[in-house]
Structure formats: structure tokens, C-alpha cells
Amino acid sequence: MNKNNKNPCSLNGLKFGFAEHFSSGDIEAFFGVFADVFSKISVIIGVLLFGEKMPKELVLGRILPGIAAGSILGCLIYFWEAHKLGIKENRKDVTALPFGVSSTHVFTWLFIIIVPVYRQTGDAYFAWQVGLASCFCGGFVEIAGGFIARPIKKFLPQAALLSNMAAASLIWLSFNSMTAIFSKPLIAVLPLFMAFLTLSWHKNFIRFIPNSALILLAGSLAAWLSGVSGAAQVQEAVNDTGLYLPSLYIKDIFLGLNRITPYLSTIIPLQIANFLVTMQAVESAETVGDAFNMRETMIKDGITSIVSALFGSPFPTTVYYGHTGWKRSGARSGYMLLLILPYTAMFFGASLLLSAVIPFEVIMVFLLTVGITVAMKVQNDLPHDYSAVIYVSLFPIMAQYITSLLDSVLHFFNSSIFSYGLEKFDAGGTAIRGLFYLSNGAFASSFMYSVWIAYILQKNYLRAATAAFLLAVLSSVGFIHQPSLSWLPKDNIKFVSVYLLIGIFCFILYKKNKSEIPL
Template identity: 30%
Template sequence: MTNVKLEWKRGDWAAYFGLMTNNLTNLLTMMGLLIFVVGIPTEIVYGRIAPAFGLAVLVASICYAWFGLQLAKETGRKDVTALPSGPSAPSIFTVTFLVLMPVYQQTGDAEFAIQIGLVWCFVEAMILVGGSFLGETIRKMIPRTVLLSCLSGLGLLLLAMNPMLQAFEAPTVSFIVLLLIFINWFGKKPMFARIPTGLLLLVAGTALAWISGLQTPEAIKASMSSFGFNPPSIHVDSFLQGLPHALPYLASAVPLGLANYIFDLENIESAHAAGDEYNTRKVMLTNGLASTLGCLMGNPFPVTVYVGHAGWKAMGASIGYTLASGVTMFIVPLFGLGAFMLAIIPMTAIVPILVFIGVVTANQVVRETPKIEVPVIFICLFPWIANWALTMVNSVMAAAGTTAAKIGPEALAHKGVFYQGLVHLGNGAPLASMLWGCVAIFAIINKPLRGAVAAVVGALLALFGVIHAPVVGFAQGSSLMFVTAYLMMGAMFVVKHVLDRREAASEVVTSV
């Protein structure tokens, strides 16, 4: 074992700006969504959620840096690169749009909405902790194509769709940012290659926003009132108060927790391929426990292994870059710099980056899915499309001062809006997407008994209103109709299994 000190290398500068910019983008996005989209009071966002959010990222970053130092000591290598730490970008949107927004819209109680979000984050963290001990078992439960396809739907519809619409509301800013993304992150020959692309996008978008008059000095002056010292504080009581009411909103935690587990595992394996062999259980436990700490301090968003280890290593990064990024993520909300940064950096400069994240998420599943399984990708998209459309339709009707019940499903259907279909397919989208992905893939690869199990699981989920229903409840509304349909599907899978066995037996007899 060799004595190794934490040293700052030239490559750490580029990696720090790249990782810090990406993480800072997620922080600004999170604060912007909570304040401007959901309507959570600024004192809660800046004074409670953001500091705890930064603390969780910092703790994970410290652990990753320690793991890097230990690996360097054990191997005697000087080229060890620490794992990058950051928030789970999909979780930011899932918690915001599937938990915090609907709860706040229904109750008008920001405290209650956050309590539910804390329980969601805790469940997500426990999936990561449990996954660290279960290892490969979780990967074998659900085909990888299904998990990636579910996440691609979330990426396109929750991450990318609304940001793309926002981008088209301010084209003089967003079009240039989008083009830089296409050139630098999708293309082969980047522009201004020496500048980290994330930083370049924020600078270009911010400059264009100020030139276009979208940002004003008055906003900066007003934002300075939020300056202050906001140390994280314990909010275990909020978590406990949310426990009895959180069940209807936990459907999204399971598939996203499993998907985060798979992506974490893939990022760790990517580090292994680059020569940095980190202990999977330790890394996964770090993510789960850091997320739990953030939850108990009032933050509903989990942390994860961030993408790009191979890229940071190619830049010559060592260990210091991930620690410096974590410290920055802690300092910004600690001193109330978030409002000031949002006054300088507009959302119109950030949203094209979210389009990129959504597209990359979807592109990954297309790139890595076997050709025969490609239809599964599109099957998994339907619940997410319905969920997004249902949210839009409900928002439009609310803005008009009416509801679907007042208008009537028949009147909506005459205008081509199949509202009941949107309600059934869109509610419980994360689990419905995964379920239908499993049904499709087991049918395609001819695993009828596993398909039957998936159908029975679908019947149980429908029976309790976890999917295809606006609220959780036993045998309520149209749930029995879906239970029957799923059981019929399971029976069909069993018939397929029987026919396959008979055909196989017949072929054996014929060959003899």
C-alpha cells in the first residue's frame, strides 16, 4: 500500500467545470421548477430544500473522493479518477411533476407536498441501499431493455418535452444553445473545444438572454434580498408526518429507483472498464445513505453516481474535481446564491440542456437494445405520452375554470379527446410503462410463463388502483375491468406455454 495525498491536477480544472456546471444546472433547474412551475414559496426552496440538496451531494462527493484515495493507495497508481457525484436528474422531474406539483395543486399546502416528497425520496434511497446487497438479483427481475425504455419515456416526456416547448417561446436564445448542443455534444468536431460545453452553453444562453432583453438588472437587485446564511436543519418530523399519506404517490419511486440502481451499476462498470475498480456495494450504499441524509434534512431529491466517468478520466482528472464540485454545490445554497444566479442565468438558457438530457436518455436505449426488442421501447412510451397529455388537458381545463366532469367524456370524445383513455393509461405511468414493457418483451422473446407473471402483477396493481386509476383504492371504479383484462392476458400466455410444449414434444417424437 502506497501513501497517496489528495493532489489537484491540471485535468481536474476541466473536469471540475464540466461536472460543476452540470450539477449547478440541475440545482438551478430544481429551484426554478419548484418556484416558477410548482409555486413552492421561495423561503422553503432557498432556505430548506436547496441547502439539504447541496449537503447530500457534498457527502456523496466526499465518500467518492475517499474511495478514490483508497483505490490509489491499494494499487499504487497515480492515474485514479474518482467517481463523479451529482443529483439524479430524472428524479428531479419525477418528484416535481408526479409528486410535488399534483399534491400542491390539490391541497394548496406546500408543507404537505414536501412531506410526501420526502417519503418518496426515502423509498428511492432504500431501493438503492437494498440493491447494494441484492446485487445482480434486481437486474435479473426486469429486463434491461424495459428499464431503459421506461426511463427513455420519462426522459422525453418529463425532461425534454416541456423544455422544448419553452425553448420555442424564446427562440432568439434557445436556438443557438440547441445548435451548440448538436455540434459539441452530438457532433464529431466541437466548437470552442477548450471551454467545457456546459459552461459554454450557460454563458452563450445568458448573454443572448440579456441582449434580447429577457433579463433585467432589476431582477438581480431584487434577488440580493435572498442573500444570507442557510445551514441545513433536521426535518425528521416532516418525513414522519408524510408517511401515512404518501402511498398513492410512491408508484414512481419503484421503477425509477430500480432504473437508478441499474444506471449506477452501469456507471460503476464503466469506471471498471477505464481501470478504476470501485466496490459496487460501497458506492451504492453511499448513494442510498447520502440520499437518506438529504431526505431527513428536508430535501426530496436523491443523489447518484453521475454520468461521464470515462470522459472525466480522458480529460486527465484525478480525485479533486469531484470533491471541489461537491463543495461548490454546498456553498451556493448555503449562502443563498440561488436566486441571484437565477436572476443572471435565465431558464431559457437552461432548458435546451434538459432537451439534451432527455434525448440522450432515449438514445441510450435505442443504441443498446437488440433489434428484435426495439418495439418494446415504443410500447413503454405510451403511458408516458398519456401521462403528459393528461397533465396538459387537466391544466388547460383548470385554466378555463372547468373540469372533465363538467364537460363530460362524451363531449370530449366528439372533439377527439379520449379523456377516459388518458386517465386509465396515464395514471401510474412509471409502473404501467414497466409492466407493458415486460408484457411486450416476454411475448417477443417467447417467455410466456414470465409474461403470465407480469400480467398477474398487472392485475394486482390494477386491483389496488396503483395503475390505471387516479387514486389508490381496493376494487374501485374501473379497476375490476382491468383486473379481468390482465388475467385474460395471463391466461393467454399460459395457453401459449402449453402450445409451445406440445409443439416441442411433437418435434421430438417426429425426430425419433
């Protein structure tokens, strides 16, 4: 080694000092990813702390520190990956992969797992334990993705792989956010349309001010001028600041595992889609010159989810779309180090303070645009004649959202749909049974319907038959169309029969099509 070279991180004369990881683009990337991350933190606080009135000790003292612990680890990992790639390829312009809590998972984990369990049991800590177990198991699915993603991608149609992620993004992120935004139009509609403008306007509206920061500023200013936000909310948030250090919750994870079975039909399909998103993000980064190791990235994605769960977070982490955009802006890897600062602030309760300054409805603007961006990405990657795959996959997710909304409304009246009797809805011409059939196991049925439709569009009737037979198997154990697993549930026999008939019919078409092919 050259004794004159005092920098241990140098190669072929190229030195990597601390400043080399930063450029002006890192500031823009920081505000963009920060707005995305904080929007999800704001939703978690809004739903669990203010909406469901869960204990502050749980939300501020366990969940948020767990998110921070897993996310800080992820920031360090992806910063280091970019640093290593720069040394390996003798260049300084490597852009780190953006990373954080998964947007789709925040909403589905909240409204399909944590909140329903809490309302059924009245035990916030038990609901949290089920969420922890879901995140913990989901992390292992992500790790498995590092070994099975390519075979899955090779076997299953590209059109089907991410369609339910696009559907979930449109419904749970975009549509759900849209309703929240229009509940406070005075403060949130202007930021919304500013965000829409950024879909085509890729420069800063005002020089040296990132667009994401300007959108937050516009919404916050409107809120303070209109009296929606004020000093009273800030003072209350200040009173809740303190030191909230993360702890290990291994016992709580195992307690939650006892009740995780009904939610596997949500966890498994979503986590499959999650590791496929990571795979596509890595492939996208490679197209602009940053070739990260695919398997290592997917495994580390799962590890950060597991670490998050161990330290109290029920929400899985993931690599985000957007690397190519931050690459265009000139970002390197420094923005990942900058993100450690707001995550560290979560150990002191600063998230609540920030939520008091920036209204929840303004934050939802970023989640809406994230949902649209994900759906656009999936749509643009598909051949134009495969759009039906996304449309069909929307229906179970929409049914799931509607039933969740109905449950939430009736919950405030200490009632439920079943207390009125489904027969009354049938007599009134309301297809409430259809909503329940579609909503139970929605992510699994959405995924399988998209696979079946994609095979049909490809005229691959043999694989379409296989997909239909698999739907019959899933129905036979209550994985879809039922709220819990059981062997041959009486109410699902009709679905098992129908899917078997569909499979047989597809197999007949396969044989017929094969016989018509000239030799």
C-alpha cells in the first residue's frame, strides 16, 4: 500500500472523502424521500394515535422507534452499497437506492390487520403483536425472494406480477388519500395540484427550493393562515416529546404468530409483490449505470423488515421506485445519510411535533402521487393489450376497501353489517355478499385473477388451467373468499366447483388449440 495514501477508501487515485458522497441533487432527493417517508409516519400517527386512540406509549414508545431503528439500518446499508459500487467501478456518481417503509403495506397493515384486530379485541398491544408477527414473517418472504424471484418472473407473466401492487397503490394510497385531501380542500387541494404538475415538470418551480419542500410549505402556510393548525397543537406535541429508545420485542412477535393465520392471504401476495418491486428497482438502476447486486439487495430488504419487527415496527421496509429520477437530479449516496437525521429525531418524539406543524391532509398529497407513480410504472411496463390485467386485479382490492370503510363507519355506532342480517341487504338489491367474497383474501385472489387473465391473453390455456386449479385449491382451504382458513368451508364449495370447471374448460381449449396447430 502507498504510505502517502492516507484515505482508506481510495482506488486507482480516486478518493472517496465524506464530501464526495454529496451533491446538490442529494438535497432534492432528501426532501423527496423525506416527504414520502414522513407521509407514512403521519398516517400511522393519525390512524393509531388520533383515530383509534391507541396508547401513546405504544405508538410513540414502540412503533415509531422500531420504524426508526430498521430504517436507520437500511439507510446505512444502501449508503454503503453505493459507496462500495463507486470504489469497485472507480467513480463518484453512484446514486444510492431509495429506501423506507413500504407505502402500500402501511395502509394494508393498518386497515386490514392492526385496526380490525384492535376493534375485535379492544387490546391495542395484541393488535400490535399481530402486526409485528406479520412484518416479521413478511421479512422472510422478502429474503426468499432473493432466491426465487427470477424463477417466478420467468414462469409467471410479467403483466400479472405487479398488477395487484398497482391496484393496491391506486385504491389504498391514491383513492384513500384523495378523500382525505378533499375533506380539507382549503389547505390540501393546492398542494395536490402542485404535485400533479411535478409529473411532467421535472425542474424546481422556484430555484434552489425542492418542489417537495415547496408543496409542504404551501400546505402548511394555508393551514396556519386558515387556523387549521396553530400554537395549541404544537404545544401539545411539545409536551409529548421525550426519549423513546427502541427495545427488543421477540416475545411479542411469537405471541402475535398465534393469530397470524387469517392474514397470510394478505401478507404473502403483498410481500411477493414487494420483492418483485425491489427486483424491478434494481433492474431500473442498472439501466442508468448503477448495477447493484440483485440478490444481496433483496436479502437486505428482508433483513431490515425483520430488524424493524424485532424493535417494535409492524411495517415492512422496501426499496422504492425513483432511483432513475434521483439519478437525473444528480443525487449520489449522501441523501441516505441525511435521512438518518429525521429518523433519529423519532427517538425524541419529533414526529408528533412535525405532524402538528404540517397537517395530515397535506402529507397525504405525497402518498397519492406515490400510488399514481407506482401504477403508472406498472402500466408503462406492460404491452398495451395487457391493461385488462390491472383492471381485473382492481376489483377485489376495491371490494376490500369498501368493506373496510363500511366497517369503520358502523364501528362508530357500535354496530356491524352482520348485526343487520345479510338477508336484508339481499332483499334491497345490495350485493353485500359479493363484496365480502371479493374482499376476503383480496390480495391473493387479485394476484391469481391477474395471472389467469394474463395467460388467457397469451392464449396459454394450459397454464390458465393450472391457475384455475390453484384458485380451487385456495378456495378449498378458505385462503380466498373466507375470513379465516378452514378445510372445505361450506360457503366456498361453490367457488371450488366453479374454479375446477374453469380449469377443465381451459384444459379442453388447450387440447383443442394444440390439435389445430398444423404439423
